[in-house]
Amino acid sequence: MKKIIVTLAVIAVIFIGVMAAGPFYVVDEGEQAVIVQMGKLVNVVTEAGLHFKVPFIDDVVRYPRRIMAMDGEQRSMPTKETQYIWVDVTARWRISDPAKFYESIQTIDAAYAKLSEVVDSEVRTVVAENYLWESVRNSNIIMERSGGLEALGLGENIDPELIQSSIQPETNYEPIAKGRRQLAEEMLARARRMVPEYGIELIDVVIRQIRYSDELTQSVYARMIKERNQIAQAFRSEGEGKKADWQGRMDRERRSILSEAYEKAETVRGEGDAEAARIYAEAYGRDRDFFDFWRAVESYRATMPGFDKTLSTDMEYFKYLYSPTAR
Numbered sequence: 383m384k385k386i387i388v389t390l391a392v393i394a395v396i397f398i399g400v401m402a403a404g405p406f407y408v409v410d411e412g413e414q415a416v417i418v419q420m421g422k423l424v425n426v427v428t429e430a431g432l433h434f435k436v437p438f439i440d441d442v443v444r445y446p447r448r449i450m451a452m453d454g455e456q457r458s459m460p461t462k463e464t465q466y467i468w469v470d471v472t473a474r475w476r477i478s479d480p481a482k483f484y485e486s487i488q489t490i491d492a493a494y495a496k497l498s499e500v501v502d503s504e505v506r507t508v509v510a511e512n513y514l515w516e517s518v519r520n521s522n523i524i525m526e527r528s529g530g531l532e533a534l535g536l537g538e539n540i541d542p543e544l545i546q547s548s549i550q551p552e553t554n555y556e557p558i559a560k561g562r563r564q565l566a567e568e569m570l571a572r573a574r575r576m577v578p579e580y581g582i583e584l585i586d587v588v589i590r591q592i593r594y595s596d597e598l599t600q601s602v603y604a605r606m607i608k609e610r611n612q613i614a615q616a617f618r619s620e621g622e623g624k625k626a627d628w629q630g631r632m633d634r635e636r637r638s639i640l641s642e643a644y645e646k647a648e649t650v651r652g653e654g655d656a657e658a659a660r661i662y663a664e665a666y667g668r669d670r671d672f673f674d675f676w677r678a679v680e681s682y683r684a685t686m687p688g689f690d691k692t693l694s695t696d697m698e699y700f701k702y703l704y705s706p707t708a709r
Contacts, residue, residue, distance in 0.1 A: 405437045414477070415444045416484045426480050443484060449476045449585060450490075452497050458595065459506045461514040468593040469509060469517075471569070473501050474585040475577075482581030496580060501587060504572040508565050513556070518592055520561045562589055 409415050409430050417425035418441045427433055428447070435442060456470040475497060477483050487493050509517055560568075570587040577584050666673045 405434055406432055407435055407442050408432055409444070412446060412448050413444050414447050414480050415442050416480050417441070418443060418484075423481055423484055428480070443488075445477050445480055445483065445490070447476065449474050452494055452501070454498055454501060454505075456591070456593070457502060457506070459509050461509055461517060462512055463514060465514045466595040467509070467514065467517065468591075468595065469505060469589065470591040470593075471501060471505055471566075471587055472590050473497060473573075473587045476583055476585065477581055478578075478583035479581035482579065484581075486580045493580070493582065497577070497582065497584075500576045501569070501573050501584075504569050504576070505587070507572065508569050512560065512565060515556045516558050516560050517562055517565060517589075519558050520563050522557050562592070565589070 407415075409427055411430045413430065415427045415433075416423055417427065417435060419436070419439050424440075452473045452475060454471045454473070456468050458466050458468050460466050475493075477493075483493070487496060566587055566589050569589075570584065573587060574584050662673075
């Protein structure tokens with residue numbers, strides 16, 4: 383009897399110890415796990431739920447099943463024409479084969495380091511194989527000058543083709559053959575060939591930002607300033623041409639108006655002179671002596687204030703002024 387009790391007690395202790403060691407484990411949704419016995423991988427669990435493990439022997443290593451993001455550091459790298467630019471990329475990835483992942487990398491931190499190394503290497507290679515404009519542009523829309531100039535609000539009377547013709551050929555943009563989006567796809571394709579051996583699936587690589595180096599930035603600014611100055615000069619030239627055209631029209635119109643006004647003035651003056659001559663003739667015909675007297679008085683009134691010398695009063699001119707009878 384005592385042996386049975388001792389045996390049951392030992393079994394109970396063993397059971398309690400096993401239960402305390404945790405023979406069960408839970409894999410949550412969005413998780414996957416690998417079972418390791420004495421450092422050797424023995425099983426992979428991808429189904430969520432309650433699972434059994436051998437206490438004290440099996441170790442459970444959990445990995446996420448969700449898509450994770452790797453934010454790379456901004457790095458300086460040369461393009462095909464040896465122009466240095468700063469490139470910042472980000473990548474999305476997930477663990478596709480937990481067994482390979484555990485055997486080759488084991489930890490998430492190590493995976494980030496490996497991905498950063500692989501992606502950075504391929505990004506640098508792709509950038510170095512292509513010209514600068516392939517990295518910074520996605521399309522040739524910037525080369526559609528006419529639409530771009532009209533978008534500046536040139537007005538109805540300014541011809542965009544005239545502005546376009548004023549821009550020197552050296553400032554034209556080079557056409558792209560690939561563009562930034564296709565370069566990102568090339569980076570992804572190259573990097574994907576490197577990561578399957580680590581149990582990783584690379585979902586995408588996105589160029590988040592490309593920034594010019596300080597030297598290249600100054601060159602780009604100088605080019606932009608030169609082009610804007612050319613466009614501004616074209617505006618000025620167009621404006622000067624319009625100004626000269628309007629001034630010419632105004633001068634012609636002014637001369638035409640003055641000519642018509644002069645003609646009318648001469649006509650009115652002629653008619654007035656004719657009317658005055660008629661009146662004078664009529665007045666002269668009615669009373670010649672009074673007419674002569676009136677004309678003499680009018681002449682005295684006009685000329686006497688301007689005399690600055692002494693004249694003889696015996697002159698015929700003063701016959702009405704000094705004659706006692708005013709005749």
